[in-house]
Amino acid sequence: MSEELQALCRILNEAVDTILTVCDQRNEDFPSINAPVQPSEFSAQGIRNDASVARAIKLGVAAANQLAITLQSPLQTVIGFGPQATLSANVAAVERNHVAEIIRRYGSEGMRASDIVKYNGTTTSFPERILRHLATHHVFREVSPGVFAHNMLSSLLDSGKDLEVIIKKYFDDTNGLLAFMSVLTHEQMKTYAYIPELMTDIAIVDSQELNDASVQKAYNTKLGYWKYLDLPENAFVNRRFNIAMQGISSMQPPGTILTTYDWKSLPEYGLVVDIGSGLGHVSLDIASVRPDLNFVLEDREVVLQDAKEHWAKYAPAILANTHFIPTDYLSPQPPLPATPDIFVLRHILHNLSDKYASILLKHLRTASGPHTKLVVIDYVVEHPCLTPQNSNCKPQDAIPGATAPTAPSPLLPNFGVAAALPYHMDMIMLSHFNSKERTIENWTSLLSASGWELVRVNRDATNKTDWPLLVAEIA
Numbered sequence: 001m002s003e004e005l006q007a008l009c010r011i012l013n014e015a016v017d018t019i020l021t022v023c024d025q026r027n028e029d030f031p032s033i034n035a036p037v038q039p040s041e042f043s044a045q046g047i048r049n050d051a052s053v054a055r056a057i058k059l060g061v062a063a064a065n066q067l068a069i070t071l072q073s074p075l076q077t078v079i080g081f082g083p084q085a086t087l088s089a090n091v092a093a094v095e096r097n098h099v100a101e102i103i104r105r106y107g108s109e110g111m112r113a114s115d116i117v118k119y120n121g122t123t124t125s126f127p128e129r130i131l132r133h134l135a136t137h138h139v140f141r142e143v144s145p146g147v148f149a150h151n152m153l154s155s156l157l158d159s160g161k162d163l164e165v166i167i168k169k170y171f172d173d174t175n176g177l178l179a180f181m182s183v184l185t186h187e188q189m190k191t192y193a194y195i196p197e198l199m200t201d202i203a204i205v206d207s208q209e210l211n212d213a214s215v216q217k218a219y220n221t222k223l224g225y226w227k228y229l230d231l232p233e234n235a236f237v238n239r240r241f242n243i244a245m246q247g248i249s250s251m252q253p254p255g256t257i258l259t260t261y262d263w264k265s266l267p268e269y270g271l272v273v274d275i276g277s278g279l280g281h282v283s284l285d286i287a288s289v290r291p292d293l294n295f296v297l298e299d300r301e302v303v304l305q306d307a308k309e310h311w312a313k314y315a316p317a318i319l320a321n322t323h324f325i326p327t328d329y330l331s332p333q334p335p336l337p338a339t340p341d342i343f344v345l346r347h348i349l350h351n352l353s354d355k356y357a358s359i360l361l362k363h364l365r366t367a368s369g370p371h372t373k374l375v376v377i378d379y380v381v382e383h384p385c386l387t388p389q390n391s392n393c394k395p396q397d398a399i400p401g402a403t404a405p406t407a408p409s410p411l412l413p414n415f416g417v418a419a420a421l422p423y424h425m426d427m428i429m430l431s432h433f434n435s436k437e438r439t440i441e442n443w444t445s446l447l448s449a450s451g452w453e454l455v456r457v458n459r460d461a462t463n464k465t466d467w468p469l470l471v472a473e474i475a
Helices: 002-026 051-071 074-096 099-104 126-136 177-185 187-192 195-199 214-219 225-229 232-250 281-289 301-314 316-321 354-366 421-433 440-449
Strands: 141-144 147-149 271-275 294-299 322-326 342-346 373-377 452-458 469-474
Touching: 002 051, 074 099, 074 126, 074 177, 074 187, 126 141, 177 187, 177 232, 187 214, 187 421, 195 214, 195 421, 214 225, 214 421, 225 232, 232 301, 271 281, 281 294, 281 342, 294 301, 294 316, 301 316, 301 322, 316 322, 354 440, 440 452
Parallel strands: 271 294, 271 342, 294 322, 342 373
Antiparallel strands: 141 147, 373 469, 452 469
16 A cells, blocks of 8 residues: 555655746746636646646646545545535535625635625625634635635635626626536536435436436426526526536636647538537637638527627627527427538537437438548547556557547546546436436447447547547448
């Protein structure tokens, strides 16, 4: 065991040394957790977006977490799993009551928690206890007893708006990260609590139906999640969800979609069909390097209404190239302006069980020409153990990029907590859509059964969210 502890310490120290070396080379400090997040975090020049730093961070976080779990009493660790929901609940409480915007007014000196009630009308006793709990998890700083200020993590809960503006247009004109956090910690948190009931409901065991998930139990509805969002009383929730999808884009280094696929390979004036497009952020990125292309955005009518406004504001020059087609993507493809050169599905298939994902993929196959390609941006879930592929016990998979880089021993091969987001998202897919995030074996089987062949997996080492880009061709 002592050898394993030493190995973990060595990996952690080497990771920190790598980061500090790059900082010295760039003549800049690594961002401090005690200061608000820097704008560079969202630019290609940000220190965390340096390829060597990104890998060192992944190794360091994996080693630090595994070291903590190894050192801490196992009883303390397991008992700690139970109340972790309180962390999500308190992030939600802060976001919903605009605490981050209120505290921002007081700068680095901080604000007395008992004064928050003057701005948002909440109780006087709750904020201090909630903020102290969050500060213990490095969200906000308690600068003196009962006085709190922003730090790196808490600043991400701040919309950047004045309190008076927030009431009218809370999430509008933000990068979407706060909306994404709001989605994760409000309606979705209630849904997670029903996973145990879903697991033991014999009537729907092994169901692949969209309305047999725990979200139906949580909200006492027979509707699938999307139809539930479309109810008039859920208009705010629906709009917030659409803005949250922009937040997902902000989680990746700028232009990731441009570095993981050769968009110049598309023919002049070719057609890109963006399935479940949302506001069309992926297509807008593509259009930034290929404004000659034609685009079809397919989504629900209510979503495309917002998408039209978004494109009119941010891409008026290419609005004439763009078609907004309301579509139920489980139905056959609508008439398109031309044969698609490429179908793009970002975070769509993970919403669908294999039964329905196959229906969608077969519809796209039917609407394709001989040279149409399929681009899927979704997680590839890795195993936290060695496999014949990643341990090199057998020849590498014939699909380029299908085998992900593994962490060195004694780390978990999948980097453990440092790469935990896909596994969290898998639980969200389970609870909301009766679906899943897929392993490479799952992807290969699903595509093959639907008339497609996975030909390569493109990965970006600086992508903090570990979303690879899967490319498939007509089988």
